[in-house]
Amino acid sequence: MKSFFDYEKPELASIFDPPFRATQIYKAVYQRSFDDFALMTDLPKASRASFSVEWNIKLPSVHRRFDSIDGTRRYLVRLQDDELAETVYIPEESRDTICISSQIGCALACTFCLTGQLGLTRHLSAGEIVTQALVAQRENLVPRPRPSPGAPSPEASPCRARASRARRPLPGGEAFNIVLMGMGEPLHNYDNVMKAIRILHDKDGLNMSMSRITLSTAGLLPAIERLAAEPMIPNLAISLTGATNEKRNELMPINRRYPIEQLLDAVRRFPLKHRQRVTFEYVLLGGVTDAPEDALHLVKLLKGIRAKVNLIPFNEAEELSYRRPLDAAIERFQQVLIENNISAFVRKNRGNDISAACGQLKKKWADEPQRVSCSH
Ligand code: SAH
Numbered sequence: 375m376k377s378f379f380d381y382e383k384p385e386l387a388s389i390f391d392p393p394f395r396a397t398q399i400y401k402a403v404y405q406r407s408f409d410d411f412a413l414m415t416d417l418p419k420a421s422r423a424s425f426s427v428e429w430n431i432k433l434p435s436v437h438r439r440f441d442s443i444d445g446t447r448r449y450l451v452r453l454q455d456d457e458l459a460e461t462v463y464i465p466e467e468s469r470d471t472i473c474i475s476s477q478i479g480c481a482l483a484c485t486f487c488l489t490g491q492l493g494l495t496r497h498l499s500a501g502e503i504v505t506q507a508l509v510a511q512r513e514n515l516v517p518r519p520r521p522s523p524g525a526p527s528p529e530a531s532p533c534r535a536r537a538s539r540a541r542r543p544l545p546g547g548e549a550f551n552i553v554l555m556g557m558g559e560p561l562h563n564y565d566n567v568m569k570a571i572r573i574l575h576d577k578d579g580l581n582m583s584m585s586r587i588t589l590s591t592a593g594l595l596p597a598i599e600r601l602a603a604e605p606m607i608p609n610l611a612i613s614l615t616g617a618t619n620e621k622r623n624e625l626m627p628i629n630r631r632y633p634i635e636q637l638l639d640a641v642r643r644f645p646l647k648h649r650q651r652v653t654f655e656y657v658l659l660g661g662v663t664d665a666p667e668d669a670l671h672l673v674k675l676l677k678g679i680r681a682k683v684n685l686i687p688f689n690e691a692e693e694l695s696y697r698r699p700l701d702a703a704i705e706r707f708q709q710v711l712i713e714n715n716i717s718a719f720v721r722k723n724r725g726n727d728i729s730a731a732c733g734q735l736k737k738k739w740a741d742e743p744q745r746v747s748c749s750h
Pocket of ligand 1: 486487488554555557559560590591592612614655657688689690
């Protein structure tokens with residue numbers, strides 16, 4: 375069976391006869407959350423039956439859900455081959471955020487990141503990326519779909535039964551942000567990630583505006599240049615962390631291939647809309663990247679770039695030997711940036727108690743006691 379979520383609407387329009395079925399089914403699946411062709415009573419009966427045999431429109435199941443005391447939820451989404459994709463739902467005051475993964479594991483081996491210790495198992499398909507967002511959206515935001523009269527009861531489907539418990543009813547795409555900051559390096563899985571972004575953006579699908587999608591990269595320079603030439607470009611975030619080549623070479627091996635100056639030159643050329651900025655993520659590692667001199671190096675590097683800096687105090691893990699800086703060091707670092715007219719924010723640690731924070735997504739569930747609630 376083919377996964378419907380792997381296909382863009384124009385591709386489907388060239389497969390389906392008549393082509394407008396693509397729009398019809400897109401709307402039913404993405405906007406009305408139907409997961410059974412039998413519910414699509416506006417399709418001819420024979421098509422419903424044949425589509426059911428050929429196309430899978432069911433979302434993957436949630437293998438496990440961890441709930442943080444701060445409201446953050448971490449999902450392990452079970453894929454066809456039993457690999458688990460990690461997705462994090464982060465409720466926020468203004469707009470909630472869904473953090474999705476682009477790979478199982480990661481090839482880049484950043485020394486401060488748990489996912490980096492795993493190595494790469496495989497890329498995720500476009501559909502596997504898209505469905506992570508749908509799973510988190512339906513569990514948290516979407517009201518129960520209303521099928522047409524005469525269709526089978528929605529309670530028959532566990533997916534819709536879950537949706538009926540959703541926290542609050544909100545419409546589709548504009549209700550949340552998506553960040554590609556979960557497991558993996560999105561630009562290493564370029565084609566599938568871009569396809570997923572186009573699917574999420576489709577106006578007959580989730581209708582996510584590009585300004586609500588952020589792609590975070592460790593700095594795959596050729597892929598950044600490729601991204602710059604795309605017709606649709608999400609927000610760009612660059613994970614910097616080291617502010618000199620010497621430091622960055624040690625922390626992020628990718629820097630040995632694409633040194634900082636070259637990376638930042640590509641960022642300078644990156645097309646930005648009016649008032650749009652590039653986000654730089656900078657992990658504060660106690661005694662390693664948190665000195666005021668590091669902040670001054672960072673100031674120098676970012677000259678001439680419309681930048682915003684997110685400072686992420688290191689999230690500690692037994693397997694990693696770094697430590698979180700003292701609060702005073704975090705404040706001082708931020709102050710140096712602000713004094714030099716750079717917008718700098720300290721990212722709050724979210725979901726720390728459930729290993730959902732930045733860099734903590736890793737197979738930690740296998741042997742750990744079930745100390746957090748799990749509804750699946
Ligand atoms: N590969 C992409 C996206 C995944 S990492 C990238 O590098 O941008 C998402 C963010 O988490 C990155 O900014 C990374 O620097 C940060 N991060 C990784 N490990 C961390 C840790 N232990 N504590 C805090 N942030 C971490």
